[in-house]
Amino acid sequence: MYKVKIFVTLRESVIDPAGDAAMKELKRSEFPEVESLRIGKYIEVTMAKTDKNVEEAVQDMCRNLLVNTEVEDYRFEIEEVVAE
Amino acid sequence: MYKVKIFVTLRESVIDPAGDAAMKELKRSEFPEVESLRIGKYIEVTMAKTDKNVEEAVQDMCRNLLVNTEVEDYRFEIEEVVAE
Numbered sequence: 001m002y003k004v005k006i007f008v009t010l011r012e013s014v015i016d017p018a019g020d021a022a023m024k025e026l027k028r029s030e031f032p033e034v035e036s037l038r039i040g041k042y043i044e045v046t047m048a049k050t051d052k053n054v055e056e057a058v059q060d061m062c063r064n065l066l067v068n069t070e071v072e073d074y075r076f077e078i079e080e081v082v083a084e
Numbered sequence: 085m086y087k088v089k090i091f092v093t094l095r096e097s098v099i100d101p102a103g104d105a106a107m108k109e110l111k112r113s114e115f116p117e118v119e120s121l122r123i124g125k126y127i128e129v130t131m132a133k134t135d136k137n138v139e140e141a142v143q144d145m146c147r148n149l150l151v152n153t154e155v156e157d158y159r160f161e162i163e164e165v166v167a168e
Contacts, residue, residue, distance in 0.1 A: 001119070007126050019127075026145055033132040033141075035085070042091050042126035043103075048117040057117075061110055 001083060002047045002054055006062060006076040009040040014071045040072075046081075054078055085130060085167060086138055090146060090160040092125040098155045124156075130165075138162055 010016050016038050023037035043066060047054070058076050067074045094100050100122050107121035127150060131138065142160055151158045 009126065009128065022127075022149060025149055029148075031131075031141065031145060033134045033136075034145075035130045035132055036128075037130075038128045040126040040128070042093065042124040043106075043121065044093065044124070045121045046119045047115075048119060050117045052117075057115065061115060061118075064113075065106060065109060 001049060001081045002045075003079045003081050004043075004045040004047060004054075004058055004076055005079075006043040006045065006058070006066060006074055007040065008043065008062075008067050008072050008074045010038060011071055011073055049080075085132060085165045087163045087165050088127075088129040088131065088138075088142055088160055089163075090125075090127040090129065090142070090150060090158055092127065092146075092151050092156050092158045094122060094124060095155055095157060133164075 019037045019039040022039065023034055026034045026037070045058075045061075047057070050057075055078065058078065062074050062076070063069060103121045103123040106123065107118055110118045110121065129142075129145070131141070134141075139162065142162065146158050146160070147153060
């Protein structure tokens with residue numbers, strides 16, 4: 001089995017209204033030291049082992065469904081878990 | 085300056101409709117090997133250095149604003165960045 005962690009971030013050129021709102025609220029309250037805040041997605045996937053190349057499969061999953069590659073970047077980590 | 089990465093995940097007992105929909109679509113298309121998929125948040129924060137304890141400040145930011153601790157868990161990584 002594989003455990004996959006996918007980190008999806010908005011491109012720097014893309015505005016992030018939710019992140020901006022959170023940043024302003026933090027600055028306004030106790031945390032004026034906050035300089036930037038961006039909210040992305042953290043996706044955890046578990047997958048059975050198959051004959052496929054797992055990296056290619058995750059790339060395809062990201063490009064086809066999980067990531068909007070027009071405005072988002074992504075990276076991922078794959079960990080093989082040996083069943084007990 | 086600090087770069088902080090915050091990973092926010094839904095508790096296992098909490099349903100994740102967006103994650104379930106993405107999982108079903110992946111299984112139905114090319115990826116029947118997907119066994120679970122959960123969508124959380126990945127928050128990147130930059131903060132100026134202050135006299136405060138940075139770990140405590142990030143804990144407070146998470147508990148007070150960024151995380152719904154009723155249904156979400158979180159962990160974070162703090163990296164100190166030395167300006168050039």
